[in-house]
Amino acid sequence: MKAGAAAIRAAIIDLDGTMLHTVPDFELALNGMRADFGLAPIDQPTIEPMVGKGSEKLIRDVLALDYAPSRIDDVFEQAMAGYQRHYLAINGEKSTLFPQVLEGLQALKDGGLRLACVTNKPIAFTTPLLARFGLAPFFEIVYGGDSLPKKKPDPLPLLQVCRDFDLDPARVVAIGDSSNDAEAARAAGCFVLTVPYGYNHGKPVQSINSDGIVDSLLDAAKLISAHNGALSNNLS
Numbered sequence: 001m002k003a004g005a006a007a008i009r010a011a012i013i014d015l016d017g018t019m020l021h022t023v024p025d026f027e028l029a030l031n032g033m034r035a036d037f038g039l040a041p042i043d044q045p046t047i048e049p050m051v052g053k054g055s056e057k058l059i060r061d062v063l064a065l066d067y068a069p070s071r072i073d074d075v076f077e078q079a080m081a082g083y084q085r086h087y088l089a090i091n092g093e094k095s096t097l098f099p100q101v102l103e104g105l106q107a108l109k110d111g112g113l114r115l116a117c118v119t120n121k122p123i124a125f126t127t128p129l130l131a132r133f134g135l136a137p138f139f140e141i142v143y144g145g146d147s148l149p150k151k152k153p154d155p156l157p158l159l160q161v162c163r164d165f166d167l168d169p170a171r172v173v174a175i176g177d178s179s180n181d182a183e184a185a186r187a188a189g190c191f192v193l194t195v196p197y198g199y200n201h202g203k204p205v206q207s208i209n210s211d212g213i214v215d216s217l218l219d220a221a222k223l224i225s226a227h228n229g230a231l232s233n234n235l236s
Contacts, residue, residue, distance in 0.1 A: 006170050007228045008191065011108055011220075012161050014176035015119035015126060016051055017198025019101045019135060019217070022121075023048050024094030025087065030062055032086030033079055039066055049202030052178050054120045054145045059083055084122070091125055092132040098197060104217025105138040111225045116161040120145035120152055120180065141165075153183035158190055173211075175220050182208045193220050 016022045023044050031041040042065065050061045059080050063072045108115060115138050119126055123144030130136040141164055143157050150156040162169045169189035174181050177198020185192035186209065194210040195217070205213060214220040 005191070005227070005231075006168070007231050008113065008173050008224050009167055009171045010114040010116065010161070010165050010173075011224070012116045012118050012158055012172060012174045012185075012190070013105075013139075013217070014174075014178070014181050014198075015117055015121055015129070017177035017200070018175060018181075018195055019098060019117075020095045020129065020133065021098060022095045022129075023051060023199070024096075025090055025092065026051060026058075028090045028094060029083055029087035030058075032089075033059075033083040034062070036082045037075065037079070048199050051199045052120060052180055052201060054151050055080065055083070055122055084124075087125055092129050095129070095133070097133055098195075098216070100216035100218035102134065104219075104221050105135065107218055107221035108224070109138060111221060111228070113224070114165050114167075115139050116141035116143070116164070118143045118152065118157045118161060118174075122146050152180040153187070155184050155188035158184050158188040162188065162190070173220075173224060175214075175217065177205070179203070179208050182210050185210075193223070195220075 013019065026047050027044050030047060034041060050058050059076065060072055063079055117130065117139045121144055123146055126142060126144045130142065141161055145151040148157050148160060158174060162172055173191040173193060174185035175193045177195050178200040182192045182194065192210045194205055194208050194213050196205045196213050196215065200208065212223065214223060
């Protein structure tokens with residue numbers, strides 16, 4: 001966190017790759033969709049770099065493994081419907097919490113921060129997933145990739161949260177695993193912290209323009225608490 005900056009009053013937290021390891025669910029749903037078209041299954045290392053830019057791009061990227069662009073356009077709607085059907089049937093079945101997520105969320109709340117979850121995952125997938133893993137009670141606001149006219153890396157969802165909380169973006173930190181989160185935060189004027197264990201479209205986390213890499217959400221909470229505490233001490 002930058003010295004002399006304002007105290008942090010809220011955190012906007014990503015879902016896939018930040019709080020939950022969801023690639024195993026993507027594997028089941030995408031291969032269910034592919035089976036509908038008679039296509040061979042694909043594995044998690046193939047899927048992981050595709051995750052994070054929204055369902056539309058995910059489905060197009062997966063179809064592009066086998067189909068020409070014109071063919072993708074022809075089958076896209078059918079493929080999307082099939083993917084959504086398969087995903088809703090297994091949502092959360094194979095996903096797991098990353099370490100110290102619940103502890104980190106509790107520490108952020110205990111530190112007086114207001115919390116929002118902003119993800120590019122469709123809201124129909126997001127809401128039950130948060131509930132299934134006991135994450136929903138921590139968040140005042142949840143926006144999926146289809147909740148607003150634009151999704152990350154556009155800053156709109158983050159700016160909307162700032163408006164909802166009536167906070168200047170300089171008092172808000174985004175926590176995520178990918179360049180999408182960092183680009184959205186930078187454009188919105190928020191701080192951004194990055195976890196090193198997520199997906200980031202197959203690129204090293206060190207390549208992300210963030211204000212710091214934290215090992216977990218608990219470490220993020222500790223860093224924010226130290227930042228706010230230092231500011232409080234300087235004012236006293």
